[in-house]
Amino acid sequence: MSNVLVETKNLKKYFPHRLGMVHAVDDVSLTIREGETLGVVGESGCGKSTLGRAILRLHEPTSGDVLYDGKSIIGLKSREFRPFQTKMQMVFQDPYSSLDPRMSVFDLVADPLRICKTVPKAQLPEKVSETMELCGLPATYNNVYPHEMDGGRRQRVGLARALVLDPKFIVCDEPVSALDVSIQAQILNLLMDMQEQRKLAYMFITHDLCVVRHISNDIMVMYMGQVVEYAKKEEIFAHQAHPYTKALLSAIPTTDLSRRNRERHVLKGEVSNPINPKPGCRFAPRCPYATAKCSEPQPLVEIAPNHFVACHECSKG
Ligand SMILES: Nc1ncnc2c1ncn2[C@@H]1O[C@H](COP(=O)(O)OP(=O)(O)O)[C@@H](O)[C@H]1O
Numbered sequence: 001m002s003n004v005l006v007e008t009k010n011l012k013k014y015f016p017h018r019l020g021m022v023h024a025v026d027d028v029s030l031t032i033r034e035g036e037t038l039g040v041v042g043e044s045g046c047g048k049s050t051l052g053r054a055i056l057r058l059h060e061p062t063s064g065d066v067l068y069d070g071k072s073i074i075g076l077k078s079r080e081f082r083p084f085q086t087k088m089q090m091v092f093q094d095p096y097s098s099l100d101p102r103m104s105v106f107d108l109v110a111d112p113l114r115i116c117k118t119v120p121k122a123q124l125p126e127k128v129s130e131t132m133e134l135c136g137l138p139a140t141y142n143n144v145y146p147h148e149m150d151g152g153r154r155q156r157v158g159l160a161r162a163l164v165l166d167p168k169f170i171v172c173d174e175p176v177s178a179l180d181v182s183i184q185a186q187i188l189n190l191l192m193d194m195q196e197q198r199k200l201a202y203m204f205i206t207h208d209l210c211v212v213r214h215i216s217n218d219i220m221v222m223y224m225g226q227v228v229e230y231a232k233k234e235e236i237f238a239h240q241a242h243p244y245t246k247a248l249l250s251a252i253p254t255t256d257l258s259r260r261n262r263e264r265h266v267l268k269g270e271v272s273n274p275i276n277p278k279p280g281c282r283f284a285p286r287c288p289y290a291t292a293k294c295s296e297p298q299p300l301v302e303i304a305p306n307h308f309v310a311c312h313e314c315s316k317g
Pocket residue numbers: 015016022023024042043044045046047048049050051273274
C-alpha cells in the first residue's frame with residue numbers, strides 16, 4: 001500500500017452568520033494516499049468546497065489539523081508554509097472565473113511559477129511549454145486568451161496552472177461539472193493520465209456519482225458539513241448503508257434492465273443551512289427511518305473493515 005500523503009484530523013470550518021455559526025465542515029477526519037483519489041460527494045451546500053479549501057488553507061480552519069506527508073501545516077507562518085503550498089494545488093469548477101481574462105495562455109501558466117519561483121527564470125519558458133503540451137495545449141495557444149477558448153480548453157489551462165508547480169496533491173473541485181458531456185471524458189482521462197505518470201493524489205469533489213465511480217479509490221459522503229459514510233469505492237457501491245448514500249445512489253440513471261426495478265430511495269426536501277445545528281443526525285428531517293434515538297449524536301462507526309457509517313440503525317449488529 002502506498003504512503004499516506006494528506007490527512008485531516010477533526011477538521012472544522014465555521015462561518016459567522018447573523019443567526020449564529022454555519023458549521024460548513026464539522027469534524028472531518030480523512031486520509032488520502034499517494035497516487036490515489038478520494039471522491040467527496042453530497043448535495044450542493046454540504047461543505048465539499050469548504051473542506052477542499054480548508055485543507056489547502058485557502059480558508060483558515062476553525063479547529064482540527066491538516067497533515068501533509070505526516071507534518072502539520074496548520075499554524076505555519078507563510079514562509080514555512082510556502083513549500084507545502086506548491087505541493088498542494090486546486091483545480092476549480094469554473095475555469096473562466098478563475099482565469100484572468102487579460103492574460104494569454106502562456107502567461108496564465110507561467111504566472112504560478114513567477115509567483116512561487118520554483119524554477120530558475122531561464123528555465124521558465126521551457127517548463128511552461130512542456131506543461132502546456134502535457135495538458136494538450138500546443139504552442140499555438142501561447143497567445144490565445146481565455147475568452148477565445150471553449151470550456152474544455154480553459155479547464156486544460158486550469159490544470160496546467162496547477163501542474164506547472166509539480167504538486168503531489170490536487171483538490172479537484174467539480175472540475176468537469178460545467179463542461180459538455182463529450183468534453184468531460186477528455187478532461188477526466190487527462191486527470192487520470194497525470195495521476196498515473198506523477199503518482200498524484202486527488203481529492204475529487206463532485207455531486208456526480210457516475211464520475212466518482214470512474215475515478216475514485218475511496219468515497220466519502222457528506223451531509224450538512226459532516227461525514228455520514230466513508231469506505232472503499234467498491235464497498236460503497238456494493239454495500240452502502242446510510243439512508244442518505246442509498247438515496248444518492250438510487251438516483252443514478254441506469255441502462256441495466258435487471259437493476260431498473262431496484263428499490264428506490266427518493267430524497268424529499270432540501271438540505272438546510274447548518275446554522276447552529278442540533279446534536280442529533282442532521283439527515284433526520286428527510287430520513288424515512290428516523291426515530292427518537294436519531295436526536296442523539298451519531299458518531300462514525302466501523303460496520304465492516306474500513307467502512308464507516310454515522311447512523312445507529314446501520315451500525316446495529
Ligand atoms: N465564505 C463563506 N461565508 C459564509 N458561509 C459560507 C462561505 N462559504 C461557504 N459557506 C456556507 O458553507 C456551507 C457549505 O458550502 P460549500 O462548501 O460551498 O458547499 P458545497 O461545495 O458542498 O456546495 C453552505 O451553507 C454555504 O452557504
